[in-house]
Amino acid sequence: AQSVTQLGSHVSVSEGALVLLRCNYSSSVPPYLFWYVQYPNQGLQLLLKYTSAATLVKGINGFEAEFKKSETSFHLTKPSAHMSDAAEYFCAVSDQGYSSASKIIFGSGTRLSIRP
Amino acid sequence: GAVVSQHPSWVICKSGTSVKIECRSLDFQATTMFWYRQFPKQSLMLMATSNEGSKATYEQGVEKDKFLINHASLTLSTLTVTSAHPEDSSFYICSARDIQIYGYTFGSGTRLTVV
Numbered sequence: 001a002q003s004v005t006q007l008g009s010h011v012s013v014s015e016g017a018l019v020l021l022r023c024n025y026s027s028s029v030p031p032y033l034f035w036y037v038q039y040p041n042q043g044l045q046l047l048l049k050y051t052s053a054a055t056l057v058k059g060i061n062g063f064e065a066e067f068k069k070s071e072t073s074f075h076l077t078k079p080s081a082h083m084s085d086a087a088e089y090f091c092a093v094s095d096q097g098y099s100s101a102s103k104i105i106f107g108s109g110t111r112l113s114i115r116p
Numbered sequence: 117g118a119v120v121s122q123h124p125s126w127v128i129c130k131s132g133t134s135v136k137i138e139c140r141s142l143d144f145q146a147t148t149m150f151w152y153r154q155f156p157k158q159s160l161m162l163m164a165t166s167n168e169g170s171k172a173t174y175e176q177g178v179e180k181d182k183f184l185i186n187h188a189s190l191t192l193s194t195l196t197v198t199s200a201h202p203e204d205s206s207f208y209i210c211s212a213r214d215i216q217i218y219g220y221t222f223g224s225g226t227r228l229t230v231v
Contacts (some may be wrong), residue, residue, distance in 0.1 A: 044222040108159045
């Protein structure tokens with residue numbers, strides 16, 4: 001079974017500061033990993049994904065994440081926070097299969113607040 | 117890029133009635149679609165996985181007779197909440213898997229309020 005754990009349900013940083021959202025995964029097979037962002041009353045937008053290629057993945061809006069197998073982590077970072085980054089962020093894991101049983105499982109989410 | 121259209125974006129219905137939510141993949145074929153439910157300030161809970169042309173697979177604890185899922189074509193899946201009650205009020209989100217890019221694209225969600 002696969003799962004992800006997001007450490008910290010709420011993270012608050014100052015505008016311009018480093019953003020670090022933590023995600024640890026558990027998977028019995030090589031995982032695919034994702035970070036999504038959700039704004040209020042909206043669906044999910046993909047920020048970036050890891051699919052067993054480069055371990056450092058760059059996404060949209062200046063976000064990036066590094067896959068660390070030894071630490072089973074996939075933390076999301078951004079060097080300088082903007083007010084528009086305030087949202088809910090979800091880490092997710094999927095196996096690499098294309099079978100009908102393959103699915104994506106979400107973490108509990110981290111709400112990011114940006115202080116002026 | 118891949119786009120998933122979900123309608124309606126919000127709906128209010130009376131208790132005891134049924135509501136249908138549509139999820140369409142606009143520019144790719146989605147052999148597999150997923151339905152999630154999200155309570156306020158919580159994560160997405162997978163309700164069921166639907167594969168085109170076959171019966172949906174429901175997660176444990178989800179009532180299949182209450183949440184009817186149909187995936188009749190490669191671009192359309194529907195979720196029908198039957199005999200809705202106030203406790204069914206929630207945010208429902210669909211997702212389609214694109215095997216060409218191995219990605220999951222999400223609809224914009226449907227806010228269901230049962231009064």
